[in-house]
Amino acid sequence: xxxxxxxxxxxxxxxxxxxxxxxxxxxxxxxxxxxxxxxxxxxxxxxxxxxxxxxxxxxxxxxxxxxxxxxxxxxxxxxxxxxxxxxxxxxxxxxxxxxxxxxxxxxxxxxxxxxxxxxxxxxxxxxxxxxxxxxxxxxxxxxxxxxxxxxxxxxxxxxxxxxxxxxxxxxxxxxxxxxxxxxxxxxxxxxxxxxxxxxxxxxxxxxxxxxxxxxxxxxxxxxxxxxxxxxxxxxxxxxxxxxxxxxxx
Amino acid sequence: xxxxxxxxxxxxxxxxxxxxxxxxxxxxxxxxxxxxxxxxxxxxxxxxxxxxxxxxxxxxxxxxxxxxxxxxxxxxxxxxxxxxxxxxxxxxxxxxxxxxxxxxxxxxxxxxxxxxxxxxxxxxxxxxxxxxxxxxxxxxxxxxxxxxxxxxxxxxxxxxxxxxxxxxxxxxxxxxxxxxxxxxxxxxxxxxxxxxxxxxxxxxxxxxxxxxxxxxxxxxxxxxxxxxxxxxxxxxxxxxxxxxxxxxx
Numbered sequence: 001x002x003x004x005x006x007x008x009x010x011x012x013x014x015x016x017x018x019x020x021x022x023x024x025x026x027x028x029x030x031x032x033x034x035x036x037x038x039x040x041x042x043x044x045x046x047x048x049x050x051x052x053x054x055x056x057x058x059x060x061x062x063x064x065x066x067x068x069x070x071x072x073x074x075x076x077x078x079x080x081x082x083x084x085x086x087x088x089x090x091x092x093x094x095x096x097x098x099x100x101x102x103x104x105x106x107x108x109x110x111x112x113x114x115x116x117x118x119x120x121x122x123x124x125x126x127x128x129x130x131x132x133x134x135x136x137x138x139x140x141x142x143x144x145x146x147x148x149x150x151x152x153x154x155x156x157x158x159x160x161x162x163x164x165x166x167x168x169x170x171x172x173x174x175x176x177x178x179x180x181x182x183x184x185x186x187x188x189x190x191x192x193x194x195x196x197x198x199x200x201x202x203x204x205x206x207x208x209x210x211x212x213x214x215x216x217x218x219x220x221x222x223x224x225x226x227x228x229x230x231x232x233x234x235x236x237x238x239x240x241x242x243x244x245x246x247x248x249x
Numbered sequence: 250x251x252x253x254x255x256x257x258x259x260x261x262x263x264x265x266x267x268x269x270x271x272x273x274x275x276x277x278x279x280x281x282x283x284x285x286x287x288x289x290x291x292x293x294x295x296x297x298x299x300x301x302x303x304x305x306x307x308x309x310x311x312x313x314x315x316x317x318x319x320x321x322x323x324x325x326x327x328x329x330x331x332x333x334x335x336x337x338x339x340x341x342x343x344x345x346x347x348x349x350x351x352x353x354x355x356x357x358x359x360x361x362x363x364x365x366x367x368x369x370x371x372x373x374x375x376x377x378x379x380x381x382x383x384x385x386x387x388x389x390x391x392x393x394x395x396x397x398x399x400x401x402x403x404x405x406x407x408x409x410x411x412x413x414x415x416x417x418x419x420x421x422x423x424x425x426x427x428x429x430x431x432x433x434x435x436x437x438x439x440x441x442x443x444x445x446x447x448x449x450x451x452x453x454x455x456x457x458x459x460x461x462x463x464x465x466x467x468x469x470x471x472x473x474x475x476x477x478x479x480x481x482x483x484x485x486x487x488x489x490x491x492x493x494x495x496x497x498x
Contacts, residue, residue, distance in 0.1 A: 105354070109474050118467030139474075146470045181488050215484065216491060218367030221395045224480075225358050225388075231477035232484040235464065239430050242465060 006067040008036040015043040021075035023131040024050040028069030075132040080148035093189045094119045100196030104130040108139025109227035117234045121148035125155045171209035180213040185237040186244045255316040257285040262391030264292040273299040277318030326381045329397035342438045343368045349445030353379040357388025358476035366483045370397035374404045420458035429462040434486040435493045
């Protein structure tokens with residue numbers, strides 16, 4: 001249970017110290033209001049941390065812990081602020097964005113490939129997407145410590161900011177005309193967006209993309225795992241970079 | 250838990266493929282009707298497959314599985330005999346061999362990509378490698394029903410037979426000189442071998458390879474997931490085939 005902080009005082013302490021990434025706070029529905037609870041909600045609001053009132057039954061899994069109806073979900077790794085990432089000095093930055101990748105194994109696996117490929121960051125929304133927990137860390141084989149991980153509240157506004165900062169936005173989309181290898185990924189900042197396995201990329205994000213690419217499917221069976229799909233696209237960019245530089249690695 | 254298929258999509262996939270023995274389908278009593286559920290019941294009726302509505306309590310034993318209240322009881326996946334596979338009439342055959350891929354999620358995921366890429370078979374040894382169980386089936390999202398699965402006792406002798414039958418043997422090896430995209434995969438039968446994440450391909454098999462290829466790693470962090478690695482190589486072959494045929498798909 002590395003990734004939970006239980007109880008009012010502990011959660012207040014955590015919120016005040018501001019040194020770990022809190023993905024969300026859950027509060028038991030019907031909890032009697034008191035000063036501490038109000039403080040938790042107040043700080044959470046100020047810091048833009050999600051808090052949710054959850055039915056009592058959902059706390060059963062935590063019954064061995066003195067949670068007092070208050071549990072914070074914390075990340076074992078440190079997230080990078082988006083603005084800090086932007087300020088980093090590098091000629092071309094390469095980013096993977098996951099929009100709705102809920103399976104922590106897949107997120108971990110994508111991070112792992114991104115690190116091997118020398119990517120600079122993985123960006124993901126704080127809702128409807130896995131966040132960094134112990135499973136992600138394990139699936140990444142420790143790769144979470146080798147890349148900037150950026151959790152954002154609004155993916156849409158981050159995509160706008162990326163565009164303002166000379167990033168090309170490349171969306172993977174099953175209905176795209178271009179295949180993933182039809183794009184030239186060299187000599188530019190880019191962000192590749194992977195959508196959820198079930199629904200793909202959300203329509204608001206998809207509209208903002210500069211390019212849409214697909215992975216061609218050679219049979220009737222149209223169902224690539226999202227981490228495998230990400231790896232295929234990521235490594236096309238690696239290949240192009242190596243071939244352009246004439247560096248055989 | 251070798252003989253159950255869990256979840257609506259997997260059961261629909263199974264029913265549509267119609268090549269395995271389904272002894273019955275159990276559905277959770279009180280399950281909310283939806284299109285998928287209706288489809289399952291409709292196909293089951295047409296094919297004369299028994300389906301039963303069962304109280305929720307009976308599903309407790311399957312609580313570790315994402316069954317969505319729908320479980321099919323099936324006979325184990327049908328393996329293909331290697332000799333039957335060889336006799337199949339096709340101009341060029343493409344094969345993935347796993348040598349020591351013990352994680353069933355990875356094996357399932359490799360099978361899934363192989364099917365999407367239009368490969369013909371996945372060959373794996375009966376020892377020191379995952380074999381097809383419920384986890385593999387689920388990770389493959391039903392892909393196990395769309396490709397020849399060949400389980401063999403001696404990988405070494407199968408590799409010899411493949412060579413005798415005009416297959417080129419391509420081994421992924423971290424110490425290889427060539428990158429995976431340096432090989433021309435067009436107009437030939439080939440088998441790509443993926444080794445275990447920990448030890449790679451066993452030395453006896455590696456010695457028999459016609460080509461050794463590696464996936465270039467751009468950082469100090471040298472640890473691609475084997476299913477992702479397989480996907481990267483598999484899709485390089487797809488890309489070359491499409492580009493050669495001038496078919497944009």
